[in-house]
Every structure is written in structure tokens, then in C-alpha cells.
Amino acid sequence: MSQRPLELVCPAGTPAALRAAVDAGADAVYLGFRDETNARNFPGLNFDRTELQEGLTYAHDRGCKVSVAVNTFPAAGNPGPWRSAVDAAADLGADAIILADIGLLDYTTRHYPEMRRHLSVQASASNIEAIRFYHEAFGVKRVVLPRVLTLAEIAALNAQTPVETQVFAFGGMCVMAEGRCALSSYVTGRSPNMDGVCSPASHVHFQQEGNKLVSRLGEFTVNVFLDGEPAGYPTLCKGRFITEGRASYLFEEPTSLNVIDMLPQLMAAGVTALKIEGRQRGRAYVAQVVAAFRHAVDAASRGEAVPQPDLAALTEGLRDTSGVYSKTWQ
């Protein structure tokens, strides 16, 4: 029996990645402007106004929706860049704006009541009352759920709300509740909430010390690799630290999320959309992951066995897990 397929929402860090995602079968892509107004404010990424316009045409011609993320928290005394981003997204005809800040949600609701509003994961709406609030106050149609919930909790939320939910399906994974983490700014002065960056490359240093490769973020050592050990990017919460004399991946191993083995369960839980993370990724990565999920989502919607492509080469630390949606992960 066929069920409504999960919507596949894919990252577009660049115009090339946008085209790759659309061509590979994305139902929607999400992107941001080239400044601090979005949570992937990395050098060389994102869109200007003209590129967005071209991207919208390319996607819309092929039946793909485009959401614009304006999902950092506007700086006090300087709302201009964030409001301009919302204005531009609305003017150019984006299909949805992804927001986190309540003041900016308020602005968007007043000025563009017809514009579809999604709640960014950065707003960390993790329970029914929070979702109800964003729905009633700002007409939010979809909530990107923070990755703090079990599958059972997600199902319970969906049973209680008309708001669509979107969950993280593949890619980098926050260990902490999103939008409520100041670890990066504690170490680098640059934060996801204010600057749209976490553990920014500008503060990363790799140093060979004898037979060890040391990775540092700011002044602090995040990991040490012996010769031959694959060295990962020093995202703070994926580092190795010492507690009570013992070194471990205290917060999380360098692993990626991959829910491709649980699509039927996510459908049964009432989830509307899957989010592929990775606006910082190249178009080849995007094409491969999106194509794999396109096949899997279509198979799941037809009630067929879901193909399990080997995406290990694309995952952080060459490992992936769907375990985060179970109680045992906690």
C-alpha cells in the first residue's frame, strides 16, 4: 500500500549544490544568504540575491521548493541584515522562510503574513507547548525538531499537533540541544546563535608533534591522533577529553547521523519531512546522498523494502548511526 512519501529537504550551500540536489530528486532545498543571518555562515558558501533568484527559477522549473534560512539571532541594535534577508526571501518568491528568533518571527508574521514560516532547529522547540506557541503566535507551519527526542516522543508530538515536523536524517549531528549551545563561543568567541558558525575553521589548528597530530580549536586541544589514525575536524563536542583520568569521546564519537534504515518508522511516527544536513558539503556529496535518499524514500512510500546504500564513505569518521532517536543514546 502506498503512503504519502516523506518530503526530502536538501542542503544547498552553493548554486552548484542547489542544482545537484534538484537534479538528484530533492523535494525542497534550503539555503541562506552570504552573511551572519544564517547558521552556515562559512567562507565561500551561500547565496546573494541574484544567485537566489536564479536558484529559485532552476528549482521551480523542476518542481522543487526553496526555503531560505534566516536562522541566527539578530544582534541587539542591528536588526537590519536579518530583516533585509527576510524581505529579500519574500520579494523573490521563496516558498518558505526558516526562522529561529522570536523578534524576527514577529516581524515576518506582521510584514509577510502569507509567507510560509518554518521554525528552525535553532529555536529548539522540543515539546508540545513550545510547538503550540510558535504555531499560535506566528502561524508556523513546520517545525524542524531539535535532535533531542526519541522516535516515540516524536510520534507523540505528531499525534498532538497539526504542525508538520521535519527531522534530521543524514549528516552532521549536534550533541547538544541546537540553539542552546555556547561551547563554540566559549572557546572561539564565535557562536552558532550570533555568528552562524560552530567551531569555525578560522580557529582550527593542526600541529604535528612527533608521531602525533594535535587538533586544536582556539587555545584548546580537541583531539590527538597517532600516526595512521584518521584525523577528523575538531568540532568541539566530537573531541576527546579526560574525565577522572580517562580519555574518551565524552560527548559523542565523530559519527554521522543516518536514518535510512528507519524510514518506515519515521512515516509511522507522522513525520512530514527529512532534512539532509550539509550546506558546507560539495555538489558531489549532495548528489550522492540525495539520490540515495530519493530511492529509499520512494521505496518506503510504496511499502517496499528500503534499499540500504553504502553511504559510509560520506560520513564523519566513516561511521553512522540512527541510534540517536532511541532512548539508549541518551
Next chain:
Amino acid sequence: MNHAETGMSRLTLGPVLFNWPAETTRDFYFRIADEAPVGIVYLGEVVCSKRSAFFEPYLPEVVDRLERAGKEVVYSTLALITSERDMAEVRAVTARTDVRVEANDVAGAAMLAGRPHAIGPFVNIYNESTLAYFVGKGATRVVLPAELPARSLAVLAKAAEGTDLEVQVFGRLPLAISARCHHARSRNLRKVSCQYVCADDPDGMDVETLDYEPFLAVNGTQTMSHASVNLVHELDALQEMGIGGFRLWPHSIDMCAVARVFRDVLDGRQESQAAEARLAELVDFAPFSNGFYHGREGAAWVTAPAPSPDVSSGSVLESF
């Protein structure tokens, strides 16, 4: 309103973030009631609902003792609400109309809308539009996020128009919260079967880098700074901006003495340099930091410019 001029600066004691034995917590608050020069005391579990039941039996006598000592009591609520248990706990507190409540999640704020309440530092208020939204819903007191720099604090203070703003000025900073219990994980346990190992570390479990540099502290599902924030040198500037509330986070040290130091500086009875030296004697678990305030990495300790009687501490503001 400039609180410095009207003498309205209030020292507050944030909720105990750690899992202390209930009797220890009770005795701690008795002493606070009797000796600490703080105007507001926040009570309640913010980090993990698995801990909440332990202190509940002692709550009435603690509230009574604090109120009889002239302290205003505010009930703090959970920062991360995911389970039914979490939600039930927050609903129960926010349903009470006889007490003041601090919301630490948007859910709590929504349930408190329409009557006076406080918004805690775990709700993201980064700008004047968001502040105005919450004030419009009845927030009369707002505790600002830890990572805000002075220039944001100044803008918010100007925009607050009578709503009391509070800044975290002492203690390890809560930096992150997770669904996962890292305290349990460090002992190869899980949150569901955690054996309450967080109780072993009254000021958080030390986290070091692989080269043994003190780095963070883990408190159950919460990750905190290793350093203790200390804005004793910035109190004058904060008051000039119009910030009227100064939050001390409880630690297992002599918090009455800590409060007296801050009170003395606020009242002009002690210079901040002497106060820093006294606080360094009291804080035996970590160095100080004030980087967030100065727009730097939070772990940084920015030392005051060379003392000069002519330069007021408002110089931080003037440099923007």
C-alpha cells in the same frame, strides 16, 4: 531607569544547578536566608527532572525561611523539556498563581503569558525585538544569555523600559544542555539508569583536554565552563547601562561571603581589585573568566586597564 541612581541594584542567587543532597541544599538555603545579602533567590530544578523529587519535601520550609528573611523567591523551571515527566513538572509550577516563576523554555514562557513572570537565561533573548515580545506577554524580569557582549547588554538595557534585566556575574556558566547525560556516559551508564552519578561532583565534573588543561565541567546533561565567570570589575559599567540584577550561580563554597563581596562593590564599599582578590580566595575550583562580556571567547579573562582614578568603568561602553 538608571538603577544605580535609584539604588535598585539587586543581587540574586540563581537556582542550584548541581545535584546536591537535599539536606545539603536545605541547609545551604537556610544560611542564605540568614546571612546572604541577596534580594531574590531562585529555587527549583533546571537541569534534569530525574532529580526534582529529592528536594521537594524541603521546599516549603526553605521558602518560608527565605521569605521571612525578606528574600523574594522565584521558582525556576527546566531548561530542556522533552519527556512527559518534564512537561508535567513545568505545567505544575506554571499553574500556580501564588508564586513567581522563571521560564527557561519557550513552553514555560507561553504558559506564563498574561501575568507577571521571569524569563531565565536559557531562553534566547538576543535583541530588543525579542525582549519587547516577552515584555508584552508579561515578563517583568529577564535574565540574559551568557554569551551576550556588553554592546548587546547596553542596547537591551536601554530598550527594557522598566523591565528588570539580570546578568550572570558569578559562577560556572551553563553553556549547553543535551538529551544525553554526559555524566552517566563518562561512567559507561545511560540517562535511564544513571545511578545519579552527577551527585558525585558538587561543582560539576572536571573535563580536561588531552594535554591535561582544565576545559569544561559536566553537570549531568548540562555542560558548563571550567572557569567561573566573574564580572566584579564590570559591575559599575553594567549599572550605568541600566542593568539592575546581578546573578550569582551557587557553588559549594561560602556563597554568603561571595554575595557580600559583590554587595560591597555594588554599594561602593570595596574596590573591584580588592574584591577580585577576595573572590580568588573563595573560589578554589577554577580561575575566572569574563570574555563574553568583552566580546571575546568566553573563557578569556580580560584584565582591566591600568587603574586610573580619572577613567570610569564606563570606558568599556565608550569604546564601541
